[in-house]
Amino acid sequence: MMIGETEKFIDLLFYNIKLHCYVVVEVKTDKFDSINMGQLGTYIVATNHILKSEKDNPTIGLLICKEKDNILA
Numbered sequence: 001m002m003i004g005e006t007e008k009f010i011d012l013l014f015y016n017i018k019l020h021c022y023v024v025v026e027v028k029t030d031k032f033d034s035i036n037m038g039q040l041g042t043y044i045v046a047t048n049h050i051l052k053s054e055k056d057n058p059t060i061g062l063l064i065c066k067e068k069d070n071i072l073a
Contacts, residue, residue, distance in 0.1 A: 003046045010043050021057040022047050025064065032068035 001008050012025035024043045028036055040061045047059045 001043075001046055001050065003042070003050075008043065008046070010047075013047070016060070019057060019060070020055065022051055022059040023062065024059055025062045028063070028065045030066060032063075032065040036063055036065065 001010060010024055011027045014023040016023055024047055026036065026040045040063050044059045044061045052059060
């Protein structure tokens with residue numbers, strides 16, 4: 001996906017027909033870090049601005065990590 005002049009790669013991008021929205025999925029093979037949420041947020045906003053139409057609901061983001069600290073996450 002081109003965000004401005006920068007090319008970014010979303011791990012998985014789906015469209016949910018029943019919810020009428022895009023679903024951005026980021027998969028991390030390491031422990032959860034707050035930086036991951038920033039990256040996911042960037043992809044959600046970009047998807048809303050670039051792909052989403054007026055008929056679509058806001059994009060849903062899903063972050064999948066191998067491990068997490070319950071308090072940090």
